[in-house]
Amino acid sequence: MSLQEQIGELWQRRAELGPADGDAREVVHEAITLLDRGEARVAEPRDGEWVVNEWLRQAINLLFPLSGMDTLEAGPFEYRDKIPLKRNYDALGVRVVPGASARWGSYLERGVILMPSYVNIGAWVGSGTMVDTWATVGSCAQIGSNVHLSGGVGIGGVLEPPGAVPVIVEDDCVIGSRCMVVDGARVGRGSFLGAGVVLSPSIPVIDAETGEEVGRGVVPPWSLVVQATRPRQYGGGTFGLACALIVRRLPEGERHDKAGLNAILREHGATA
Ligand SMILES: CC(C)(COP(=O)(O)OP(=O)(O)OC[C@H]1O[C@@H](n2cnc3c(N)ncnc32)[C@H](O)[C@@H]1OP(=O)(O)O)[C@@H](O)C(=O)NCCC(=O)NCCS
Structure with a gap:
């Protein structure tokens, strides 16, 4: 199954996903890594039109339920979030x-x-x-x-x-x-x-x-x-x-x- 298909499948059962679903998180992380590196875009110009790659936006929406909270620190500052x-x-x-x-x-x-x-x-x-x-x-x-x-x-x-x-x-x-x-x-x-x-x-x-x-x-x-x-x-x-x-x-x-x-x-x- 392609990455896009895997995200589509996870999207269908998003209501039942949580931070304990390590395999699902791995798939979603793969998609987010593509975004992070600029190897894929949520929307891109194609023949003068902007085309939305909905599956990548679904991957972003899936990341939140699949991620637990973490404490991040920078010197005296402390943050608590799900996304690095x-x-x-x-x-x-x-x-x-x-x-x-x-x-x-x-x-x-x-x-x-x-x-x-x-x-x-x-x-x-x-x-x-x-x-x-x-x-x-x-x-x-x-x-x-x-x-x-x-x-x-x-x-x-x-x-x-x-x-x-x-x-x-x-x-x-x-x-x-x-x-x-x-x-x-x-x-x-x-x-x-x-x-x-x-x-x-x-x-x-x-x-x-x-x-x-x-x-x-x-x-x-x-x-x-x-x-x-x-x-x-x-x-x-x-x-x-x-x-x-x-x-x-x-x-x-x-x-x-x-x-x-x-x-x-x-x-x-x-x-x-
Ligand atoms: C729009 C702007 C670029 C001016 O462009 P310009 O080609 O010199 O045009 P003018 O100043 O002749 O403005 C045309 C008309 O729009 C009006 N106008 C200009 N800026 C306006 C604004 N921000 N809101 C509403 N009306 C504005 C002017 O009053 C003028 O009306 P007039 O013809 O009756 O005098 C400038 O006003 C502006 O907003 N620059 C952005 C500033 C900014 O955000 N800098 C970044 C800092 S980090």
């Missing part, structure tokens, strides 16, 4: 500033910089990406190469429902401070979200030039987007509900000048 942290950053070529944590089963490509931030299991972070201070990359989120997740950004995790697409931020994006990108929202290549944008499948993305809603929770490639409001009529009056507003289309392949500045600062190690 990632290790061997020197060999991975990843810079990890004290205060940053990435869980085993997340993948960080060479050249990633983690400021004090958090990367959850199943997440994939591409080369040269900076995860800035207090940014969080939720479970299974897929972050491209040369992305800047600015301070305090919240990239949501998507562990269920089955088939749900994780949050995806494609290559060369800048996600401004304190943005929230959640529930399978997707940011197309080269886009720049200004500080404080909230993006979820409930939030309309509106093109300021045409006034048209281009979608919900999905930002097209090479767009400059800011947080805005749209008028919405209710029985009690007209209220301003959140929308994400595309104020400018960037020429394809050309990053916003403020993204360029960030890249220069990073190369010289000058970012906070």
Whole structure:
């Protein structure tokens, strides 16, 4: 039976599994090791589409009931959890500033910089990406190469429902401070979200030039987007509900000048 089939079989009888099931845990660990090494991904681009490998997400969901609690220690700090942290950053070529944590089963490509931030299991972070201070990359989120997740950004995790697409931020994006990108929202290549944008499948993305809603929770490639409001009529009056507003289309392949500045600062190690 292939690893995928074995995970499928365990998934069918997940209700009866527990930390005493060593054989089942071994199978699940094999799948999580693939994720940890970047040899498999929960979602991957295929012919321009993002395809979800549901069995790998099932493996993550199986890991919790199959794992017992452990005490982890780092100097005076003590933690108690079911999942270990990632290790061997020197060999991975990843810079990890004290205060940053990435869980085993997340993948960080060479050249990633983690400021004090958090990367959850199943997440994939591409080369040269900076995860800035207090940014969080939720479970299974897929972050491209040369992305800047600015301070305090919240990239949501998507562990269920089955088939749900994780949050995806494609290559060369800048996600401004304190943005929230959640529930399978997707940011197309080269886009720049200004500080404080909230993006979820409930939030309309509106093109300021045409006034048209281009979608919900999905930002097209090479767009400059800011947080805005749209008028919405209710029985009690007209209220301003959140929308994400595309104020400018960037020429394809050309990053916003403020993204360029960030890249220069990073190369010289000058970012906070
Ligand atoms: C969006 C941003 C990149 C500005 O881009 P820009 O091309 O220079 O665009 P402008 O400043 O001309 O802004 C366009 C319009 O959007 C508005 N706007 C800009 N940023 C905004 C934001 N974050 N939220 C809401 N509106 C915003 C501006 O007021 C402006 O309106 P105006 O035309 O009436 O003056 C910048 O404001 C921003 O948010 N940068 C991210 C900062 C950050 O998070 N840094 C990371 C630190 S770790």
